[in-house]
Amino acid sequence: MMRDDLASLVDDLRRHDGPWEEPAARARVFLEEHGPGPTDWPTWETGAELYAALTPERVSTLDRETTLLLLSGLAREEEHRTGAWVAMFESGRGTWLFERWLELSR
Known part of the structure; x- marks a missing residue:
C-alpha cells in the first residue's frame, strides 16, 4: 500500500507543471506519515554539503x-x-529524492 501511494506521488511530481506549493504539501504529508520521525545529521554541515552537491547521478x-x-x-x-521545502521541489531535488525513495522501496 505505501509503495503504491509513493508511486502515485512520484508520478504526480514527475508530471507537475506549475507552482509547487500543493504537490510539495502533499509530499510533506506523505513523508510525515511514512518516513522516519525528525532526525538530526551527526553534523548539519554534512547534510547541507550533500544536498548542495545533489545531481540526478549522485x-x-x-x-x-x-x-x-x-x-x-x-x-x-x-x-x-x-x-x-518548496524550494527543494522547485530545484528538482525534491522529485529526485522521492524517486530514489521509490526505487529503494522495491
Whole structure:
C-alpha cells in the first residue's frame, strides 16, 4: 500500500507543471506519515554539503537511510526557514529524492 501511494506521488511530481506549493504539501504529508520521525545529521554541515552537491547521478547512489535523512532534514529546515521545502521541489531535488525513495522501496 505505501509503495503504491509513493508511486502515485512520484508520478504526480514527475508530471507537475506549475507552482509547487500543493504537490510539495502533499509530499510533506506523505513523508510525515511514512518516513522516519525528525532526525538530526551527526553534523548539519554534512547534510547541507550533500544536498548542495545533489545531481540526478549522485542521487542514484544514495542509500535509503541517506535519502530519508535528507528528506526529513529538509522538512525540519522548513520549520526554521519558510519556503525551504518548496524550494527543494522547485530545484528538482525534491522529485529526485522521492524517486530514489521509490526505487529503494522495491
